[in-house]
Amino acid sequence: MLYRETPSPVHRLPPEVKIVAMVVFTVAVVATPREAFWAFGAYALLVAAVAALARVGPRWLLSRALIELPFVLFAVALPFLGAGERVTVAGLHLSVDGLYGSWNILAKGTLGVLASLLLAATTTTRDLIIGLDRLRCPQMLTQIATFMLRYLDVLVGEARRMRVARVSRGDDPRFLWQLRGFAAGVGALFLRAFERGERVYLAMLSRGYTGRMPATWQGVGAATSAQWLVAATVPVVASAVAAAAVVLT
Amino acid sequence: METLAMHISNGIINGPVAAVFAALALAALTVCVLRGRRDLDDRLAPMAGLVAAFIFAVQMLNFPIFTAGVSGHLLGGALAAMLVGPWVGALCVAVVLVVQALVFGDGGVAMLGLNITNMALLGTAAAYLLIAVLLRVLPRTSTGLAVTAFVSALLSVVVASQGFVVQYWLGGTTDLGGNLAGLSGTMAGVHLLIGIGEGLITATTVVTVAKVRPDLVYALRGLRRPVTTRAVPAVGGVR
Numbered sequence: 001m002l003y004r005e006t007p008s009p010v011h012r013l014p015p016e017v018k019i020v021a022m023v024v025f026t027v028a029v030v031a032t033p034r035e036a037f038w039a040f041g042a043y044a045l046l047v048a049a050v051a052a053l054a055r056v057g058p059r060w061l062l063s064r065a066l067i068e069l070p071f072v073l074f075a076v077a078l079p080f081l082g083a084g085e086r087v088t089v090a091g092l093h094l095s096v097d098g099l100y101g102s103w104n105i106l107a108k109g110t111l112g113v114l115a116s117l118l119l120a121a122t123t124t125t126r127d128l129i130i131g132l133d134r135l136r137c138p139q140m141l142t143q144i145a146t147f148m149l150r151y152l153d154v155l156v157g158e159a160r161r162m163r164v165a166r167v168s169r170g171d172d173p174r175f176l177w178q179l180r181g182f183a184a185g186v187g188a189l190f191l192r193a194f195e196r197g198e199r200v201y202l203a204m205l206s207r208g209y210t211g212r213m214p215a216t217w218q219g220v221g222a223a224t225s226a227q228w229l230v231a232a233t234v235p236v237v238a239s240a241v242a243a244a245a246v247v248l249t
Numbered sequence: 250m251e252t253l254a255m256h257i258s259n260g261i262i263n264g265p266v267a268a269v270f271a272a273l274a275l276a277a278l279t280v281c282v283l284r285g286r287r288d289l290d291d292r293l294a295p296m297a298g299l300v301a302a303f304i305f306a307v308q309m310l311n312f313p314i315f316t317a318g319v320s321g322h323l324l325g326g327a328l329a330a331m332l333v334g335p336w337v338g339a340l341c342v343a344v345v346l347v348v349q350a351l352v353f354g355d356g357g358v359a360m361l362g363l364n365i366t367n368m369a370l371l372g373t374a375a376a377y378l379l380i381a382v383l384l385r386v387l388p389r390t391s392t393g394l395a396v397t398a399f400v401s402a403l404l405s406v407v408v409a410s411q412g413f414v415v416q417y418w419l420g421g422t423t424d425l426g427g428n429l430a431g432l433s434g435t436m437a438g439v440h441l442l443i444g445i446g447e448g449l450i451t452a453t454t455v456v457t458v459a460k461v462r463p464d465l466v467y468a469l470r471g472l473r474r475p476v477t478t479r480a481v482p483a484v485g486g487v488r
Contacts, residue, residue: 002352019351023358030359031264105261112259112357120352128351138282140289144337144344147298148305155302186450187457194299194458194465201295 010054014223015131017231024235036245259357266420271362285336326372327402342369367412376405403444410440
């Protein structure tokens with residue numbers, strides 16, 4: 001979905017290594033005390049280095065990071081809502097705790113979003129599920145995730161066909177007028193998508209599907225210890241920064 | 250695909266509380282996997298996938314109501330509980346949240362435990378309890394089913410939103426002072442509105458499915474008398 005098809009060393013890493021690296025990095029960021037401003041600078045440098053290595057441009061990253069916007073608004077409101085000691089900045093009466101709080105949300109939230117965007121840009125969703133499977137994620141969860149990603153396309157395609165059918169029968173969907181037709185169509189959309197999905201599932205079963213995709217049980221392309229070591233550099237550096245920040249503050 | 254983040258992002262709740270909820274969510278999901286394995290047969294497996302895909306798509310419909318920065322979106326817990334049962338249903342919502350966190354950065358990865366507790370566990374559990382009670386109390390008609398779906402969806406959304414308030418009270422990174430009641434009220438108010446939308450979508454979907462393929466509705470299994478509905482021609486048309 002957000003995958004960027006460009007060859008790079010980060011793209012070539014097996015998915016399970018990237019998932020673990022991303023999760024450890026995020027936990028290290030969240031565990032860092034908010035007063036350690038330098039640590040967040042170090043994390044930002046790490047993210048920039050990985051992005052450069054993965055050939056993901058800053059413009060792509062930043063425009064996708066706008067997903068965070070509602071929480072940025074929450075963060076902006078905090079200095080006004082927070083309790084305790086207050087300072088006056090440019091004529092505004094702000095809570096100190098609230099200011100730290102909004103910095104905390106902005107810094108940690110942004111770094112987390114950038115880390116997941118880098119994972120998404122360098123890993124296809126199919127690989128992501130293979131990676132989760134190799135990390136011993138229960139088969140039920142990977143199975144539901146596999147079907148979810150496959151059926152998303154079924155659902156979108158079915159919705160498009162129903163829309164075309166309505167338009168070609170003289171319906172004129174505009175934004176508000178569309179609402180009634182949309183509401184009436186949701187149930188039908190669900191059923192049509194299910195019946196199509198059920199046929200896909202039965203076809204998969206009859207071709208020997210037992211709950212896992214072939215790529216996972218064939219074990220091709222699983223991470224080697226060298227790849228684990230290479231990918232470990234980012235989370236290890238991040239953990240060291242976090243530990244230093246905890247000790248220093 | 251442009252979306253807005255609506256789940257708890259990194260840094261809103263402090264680390265220790267997030268870790269406690271992560272452990273809680275992990276334990277609860279393990280129970281769900283163990284109990285759900287019994288439910289997941291040939292009919293439910295594709296259904297679980299479709300319910301997850303549907304919830305994924307529906308969660309993209311956001312309600313950007315910014316009152317003090319609080320906003321919300323549809324959750325889908327009631328729909329999942331209705332169609333695939335509480336155990337698989339909680340897993341479906343959890344899968345949606347995990348994929349959103351990993352792929353879209355929607356909701357911090359370190360906050361996954363909190364998000365899963367609110368939306369997958371609290372939301373689905375509240376919905377299923379309500380469904381179980383209401384289906385026994387209300388008449389076995391499609392109206393009764395619609396009311397059940399609507400009410401359980403509405404209340405489960407409000408319950409899930411209050412989960413966030415409790416978590417913020419336990420480990421919010423900024424002390425809001427006396428504003429916690431305000432946060433609770435705002436969250437409840439916004440999610441009541443969202444719950445109406447969620448209730449309508451859940452009710453129309455469940456009633457349509459129950460009319461055409463009653464065998465697919467998990468909540469109707471094991472009821473002595475099936476829901477009586479008028480015969481409706483199967484949905485189909487050009488394939």
